[in-house]
Amino acid sequence: MKFARRSVLSAALAVPLAARAEQFGGTYAPRPRQIADGVWVVRGADEAIAPGNGGAIANSTIIATDAGTVLVDPGPSLDYAKTLAAAALSATGKPVTRVYVTHLHPDHALGLGAFDPAIAFALPGTIEGLKQDGDGYADAMYRILAGWMLGTQVVVPQGRVTPGPVEYGGRRLTAWAMAGHSRADLVLRDEPTGTLITGDLVFHDRAPATPDADLAQWRAALDALAVLPHRLLVPGHGPVEGSEAAIAQTRDWLEWLGSALRTSVGAGLDMAEAGEQAIPGRFAAVKLARYELQRSVSHFYPRLEAEMLPRIDAGSEAPRPKV
């Protein structure tokens, strides 16, 4: 069996890249790994959303309680969330009875359709964001992931998270409302184990994504996270091992990114050049660094140019049209 599979694999590798990329669906196999008493993490692939990974690139967290299992971030699609729920059940022995979504991005939120929206919770800003942008995200995910997304629909949580202590099934959690990676970023801490679940405010050895980012807010959120006592940290993307350095690493990347973009605009570089600039050696172990730099150039560059480049016109010769 193994042998046969390998030969299939090498046959697939012989196919030209363009043809190989046409993978229209597949089977998810989320594997929970216990990181503390009653806490499991399912790691996403440290890759871009692509047909090869079915969009399963974000980390999810599973917490056992007496009332049932708490799932944080149900992932990118209906099918993924279903397999995740089954994996959570076999890990904890209890079905998922509460779901938290850390923020609105589709790799974290679109799996909500596998659950009753009455058991799903998010910050009010995330709920508004999903109502506003959810369909657009779903369109984009279907375009890239095709069959992986089958049956996936935008579902909006009915539960609004209020910051502060939460008690559920005899388990104590604390919730914080932060922002910066998106307009509303939920942070949870599992009190019995001191596990801090940061969502995408923290990336670890995987470059931060910035499509809805406010860099100043994000840096402030990281400063707040750095002083929250915790024993373990689950980043939104990247490994849990060694993640004590992840807050500083994320902050370091954002600082560098902000100043690199301003320097590029000031030097008159165009966007393609700015996306090709050297990335400091200290980020050598950070996956997807070039990819996320180029995405960030797209997110910030036109705005930065409008802000930084001086006006050189003295008005047009012809009268302005009236509208």
Place this chain on the structure above:
Amino acid sequence: MRALPALSFLTQLAAAAPAPAASALVQDPLGSPMWQFHRRRLFGEAPVVFDGGVKVRFPMIAEDQHVFPVEVDARALAGVTRMIVLADLDPIPYPLDYRPLHAEPFVATRIKLDQRTPVRGAALAADGTWHLSGGWVDAAGGGCSAPPASRVKGDWAQHLGEMRGIRRPAGAGATRLRIAIRHPMDTGLVDGIPAYNLETLTVTDTKGVSLADLGIAGSVSEDPAFTLIVGAPASEALTVTARDSNGLVFRGTLAADPGATGGGQGS
């Protein structure tokens, strides 16, 4: 294996009619379904080569199909008189047509993509040969057929023609310009919004000599931005003149670089 019959066919052709139709036989390395159409329209019977003479740079992902950066660099070629940016499958397939009159053959801008398409740069060298390169770009739909942000916001007319720019020394007697102009760049492909776009942009020196002459189509992104490298020293003031499809003229001036005599200002 198939090279032999093709070669002998070429030889026969060359014997019968030496010059014409040579480019018709050039295989498009990108396999674009529109290649022959664009080749005939743009290059006619001129020879076409796909080589490293022209370098096309764009990001690995079309993060925003309304704002896709493209840079075309033909500085490896001698005597380039014309450069074209080509997006084969776009409804407005030639966003830029650049004549670097007294400028380096280098241009960068942002374009709209309406679907997955080849994006290429073409440069006409002194010997009459067009050099091309590029690649496929996977883009979500609607870059050309969704309204621009300023139409949605409704403030486009308040900012129409606002021009921003900087100049930086780029070696002896050369100046890099980055110019951005507020314009909705309506493609005409959005219901109820007729085409309305910048059509030309020229850079002139104090003697009125045109250094760079850009032809611009509606598939250049809203609020267009351009990078050019013109043959003017830092001591030369430069004028940027743009004209749109309603005949409005927008003008900007980049004053001589005061710190330039000392070898250029840092950036």
